[in-house]
Amino acid sequence: MTIRRILTVESDLATLKQVSAPVAAVDDDLRRLMDDMLETMYDAPGIGLAAIQVGVPQRVIVMDLAKGEDAPTPRYFVNPEILWASEETAPYEEGCLSVPEIYDEVERPARVRLRYLGYDGAQVEEEAEGIFAVCIQHEMDHLDGVLFIDHLSRLKRDRAIAKVKKAARAEAA
Ligand code: GNR
């Protein structure tokens, strides 16, 4: 497994805005990508990662919502679809590995019903709520080139990007 570079908004915005293409087949090449994504996510560390964040425009997500001492519970989502979303929404303070050090509240449907292919290519349907619902919607946005800051006001979004750019300049200096 290989840790890949995570793309960020100050240098890779055009790539992050791309719409990812459906995966044709869940094969060993795709599983290699998912393994690398998981290792990259754990290293960051983060709780979810979309393939476009490592520069691969395919509809693939990895996630692990296990806390601290708990055993790891990696999850894989290929070609995920939202079949249903609740009318009820919930706010959550979101962050993104592609928008480092920026956190702000986003309001999304509180529960969603999902269909996707797993690591073995089998189709799964399940309902998500809580942090799982937040994270899968955040990741599925990435597949459509949407970042959590796109859900904020233009002022907040522009400030967020300016802040990330400034931090990147300070890092380089
Ligand atoms: O690690 C992450 N934490 C997080 C916290 C609140 C809402 C969403 C997330 S996802 C993020 C990793 C990431 O950027 N995935 O795309």
Ligand code: NI
């Ligand atoms: Ni993100």
